[in-house]
Amino acid sequence: MPGGNYTTIDGQRVSGSVPAVPDPGHVAVKFTESNLQQFPPSQSKGKIYGGAAPPRDADDTFSKSGSSTDVPQPTGGWFAMFNVATYRPYFDVDTTDVLERIRESLFPFSGNFNEKTASNPDLYGPFWICTTLIFVAASIGTFVTYITHKLKNEDWNYDINFVTWSAGLFYGYVTIVPLALYVVLKYFSAPAGLVQLLCLYGYSLFVFVPALCLSIVPLEIFRWVVAGVAGFMSASFVALNLKAHINSAGESWFLIVAAIFLLQLALAVALKTYVLTVTI
Structure with a gap:
């Protein structure tokens, strides 16, 4: 370059430099076809892709269809009654099932409860209904006596007998009466399932939960009315659901149904007499 201190290098080969690489032009690159696997596989199996429905509850421990190897399987013979897996099918219900059966018990005159539960009788609902009744009865009885003593300016001490008596009454009734009825029906050649009776x-005892809550009203006549209505509904629910089955027991069917009805009424009277005897 004239007039400056720079030297023009135009295609010169300078010692120590890298020779220029000629441009080869456009090079076409061809990829071979690849047989890629589809993901997820079309035949994959499992709870999501295999078409399996989700469990009815978050915990499906009591699901009948479970095939897990770590779940104990029921054994045969008399030892089965000591195995937890034996009772697992009787707790295979979800919230929808329990609420539907409670609703049926509040409408006793339909008389089709046994038909709807014949394929899947449960013990989960009865257990929690009895447990709820125990604490409701004990709480209301304790509350009534507490208010009574406070209004009279008297000392008050908690009576544990409310809990023990309620537990003995409800757990005992819901166990002994169905067991006795099971033996009676078997004697008259009209056997019924023991779990179905339980x-x-x-x-049938659920109606006593709202009845006990209403009985906190300090009016004796009102309490008797509530206890009578609850007892009549509970007795009708049991008697009407067993009437069609007990008809096969011959001429004694009427006496059996009458005894069932009167026992339920006696339970209502016992609740009114023991739990709600104190007036404010």
């Missing part, structure tokens, strides 16, 4: 009697 389920029926357990749900």
Whole structure:
């Protein structure tokens, strides 16, 4: 370059430099076809892709269809009654099932409870209904006595007998009465399933939960009315659901149904007499 201190290098080969690489032009690159696997596989199996429905509850421990190898399987013979897996099918219900059966118990005159629960009688609902009744009865009885003593300016001490008496009454009733009825029906050649009877009697007690809550009203006549209505509904629920089955027991069917009805009424009278005897 004239007039400057720079030297023009135009295609010169300078010692120590890298020779220029000629441009080869456009090079076409061809990729071979690849047989890629589809993901997820079309035949994959499992809870999501295999078409399996989700469990009815978050915990499906009691699901009948479970095939897990770590779940104990029921054994045969008399030892089965000591195995937890034996009772697992009787707790295979979800919230929808329990609420539907409770609703049926509050409408006793339909008389189709046994038909709806014949394929899947449960003990989950009866257990929690009895447990709820125990604490409700004990709480209301304790509250009534507490208010009574406070209004009279008297010292008050908690009576644990409310809990023990309520537990003995409800757990004993829902166990002994169905068991006795099971033996009676078997004697008259009209046998019924023991679990089915336990389920029926357990749900028949739910009507006493709102009855006990209403009985906190300090009016004696009102309490008797509430106890009478609850007892009549519970007795009708049991008697009407067993009437069609007991008809096969011959001429004695009427006496059996009458005894069932009167026992339920006696339970209502016992609740009114023991739990709600104190007036404010």
